[in-house]
Amino acid sequence: MTKFQSIFWHRRxxxxxxxxxxFEASKNSKSLIGVYVLDPKLLDLNRTTSEAKNWFLGESLIELQKNWEIRGSRLLILNGDPIELISKLAELVHAECIYWNENIEPYEINRDKQIAEKLSKEKRKVYTFLDQLIVNPSNIKTNNDEPYKVYGPFYRKWIDLINITKSSENNLIQTSETAKQLTGLNERELSSIKNSDLNYCITNKSKSIYELLSLNRFxxxxxxxxxxxxxxxxxxxxSFIHSGVINSYNKARDIPSLENTSHLSAALSLGTISCRVVWNGAQVSKNATDDEYKINSIDTWIKELAWREFYQNALINFPELEKGPYREKWLDFPWQNRPDWFEAWGDGLTGIPIIDAAMRQLKCSGWMHNRCRMIVASFLVKxxxxxxxxxxxxxxxxLVDGDLAANNGGWQWSASSGMDPKPMRIFNPFRQASKFDEDGEYIRKWIPELSHISTPNLLSGEISSAERNSYPKPIISHKNQTSIFKELYSNIK
Incomplete structure (x- = not known):
């Protein structure tokens, strides 16, 4: 088999x-270099990313660059428009083939189509692969050959398709081999890059990465x-698997004061770990026990992987979700959109302890517990x-794990504007606090000025003026505001 000079383009x-x-690129190339493009449209701090996510990206790229060098080649970091830069790099190194894994966001799909067309006109071959989903979206259709709009039926079909493709009786999915040794550029090709305006990308201390991190305030x-x-x-x-945390996930996942989730959301979003490896990790735990409670907990975590793929499938099949609601009637909802209330919500100063604790966790850590994401989203909307x-x-x-599909799906679920068959769902923040933070540990951690308040008053929000220690009074009445919401909702219904 003839092998070619190739480029592998890292993305997610x-x-x-x-x-x-x-792996396919390493197997089929006589020499191979890697590239990552810092695309300004995906690094927009006003719309598409966060400083926390840029930190995660930059540090991950530093390690990835070292791993390319260990294997005998290089990862170049470019900064700018991928449509121009991928083509320019291919010309400089005389690459005959360019490989990448497909992405599912509307902007990326359109961008990749333009790049593939440009490379094809330049007589270069493009090879793309489905890597970030366990099941190919084209295979998950209803009996009417339509995309699923409800999670439950989607999950059942998803599991059925995985069961068909599993590689062994222990429920593991086949994973690709890891490229061990690569052949990089020769001196002539290296010289062509060094003598171009891409020369700043050639060392393992890429100027682009360090600028990304040094300008970052996270x-x-x-x-x-x-x-x-x-x-x-x-x-x-x-750690999540072998410590046994996954075995108690079913109940403990909803307690924000506990470290009982995997914290792999950012890793899955930017692809520092694969969804197949994560699935296999869960199966290892499942194969090691016959305890029904533990098995149920592991299955609950697996369903979170299915939720991730459900939302990605939804965005692939309904790209208009990026711009607005699935349920069109929400386009006519008379939002109040008070700037002072939105600012108080964002700063964790609403006077509702569980809301403020969650928003402060986000502000301080770049991450928020999933139960709290649902509570604060319901509060903002309803x-x-x-x-x-x-x-x-x-x-x-x-968010450090900000992901268009998952974030959009979660917000539409909370807002009742999405595909959820139970559209009217309102979370009472005080009941949620009592149920999932019954000792007030989470609230006290993130709102230390309330650490002296008795647990019943902390959870109910009934805190006297003398005890507030500068903590604000509630900006709204939950009962009154949700009554207004229900009335407005009934009018658009």
Whole structure:
């Protein structure tokens, strides 16, 4: 078989382990270099990313660059428009083939189509692979050959398709091999890059990465539970599995004061770990026990992987979700959108302890517990009567694991504007606090000025003026505001 000079373009797959496109490129190339493009449209702190996520990205790229060097080649970091830069790099190194793994966001799909067309006109071959989903979206259709719009039926079909493709009786999914040794550029090709305006990308101390990190104000890396880099992602998965935390996930996952989730959301979003490796980790735990409670807990965690793929499938099949609600009637909802209320919500100063604790966790750590994400989203939409799209954008500008499909799906679920068959769902923040933070431990951690308040008063929010210690009074009445919301909702129904 003839092998060619090739480029592998990293995107949401910042790893060597179980990287389908990278393995195929390494197998079929006589020489191979890697590239990552810092695309300004995906690094917009006003819309598409956060400082926490940029920190995770930058640190992960530093490790990935070292892993390319260990294997005998290089990862170049470019900064600018991928449509121009991928083509220019291919010309400089005389690359005949360009490999990448497919992405599912509307902007990326359109961008990749333009790049593929440009490379094809230049007589270069493009090879793309599905890597970030366990099941190919084209295979998950209803009996009427339509995309699923409800999670339950989607999950059942998803599991059925996985069961068909599992590689062994122990329920593991086949993963790709890890490229061990690569052949990089020769001196002539290196010289062509050094003599071009791409020369700043050639060393393992890429100027682009260090500029990304040095200009970043996110400094709470010790508080962020998501750890960047492939090696840390594997450690976090192994810790979650082998410590037995996954075995109690069914109930403990809803308690924000506990460290009982995997914290792999950012790793899955940027691809420092693969979804297949994560699935296999869960199966290892499941195969090691016959305890029904533990098995149910593991299955609950697996369903979170299915939720991730459900939302990605939804965005692939309904790209208009990026812009607005699935339920069109929400386009006519008369949002109040009070700027002072939105600011209080974002700063954790609403006077509702569980809301403020969650928003302060986000502000300080770049991450928020999933139960709390649902509580604060419901509060913004159905108590403050603020357009869910403002909350969705706020999260994307704040979260270390901000992901368009998951973030949009979660906000539409909370806002009742999405595909959820139970559209009217309102969370009472005080009941949620009593149920999931019954000792007030989570609230006290993130709102230390209330640490002296008795637990019943802390959970109910009934705090006297003398005890507040500068903590604000509630900006709204939950009962009154949700009554207004229900009336407005009934009018658009």
């Amino acid at each position: 797959d910042l790893r060597f382990g179980d990287n389908i496109g990278l 400094n709470k890396t010790n508080l962020c539970p998501c750890k960047p880099g492939e090696s840390e992602s594997i450690k976090q998965l192994n 108590d403050l009567l603020i357009d869910w799209r403002l909350g969705e954008l706020f999260f994307m500008k704040s």
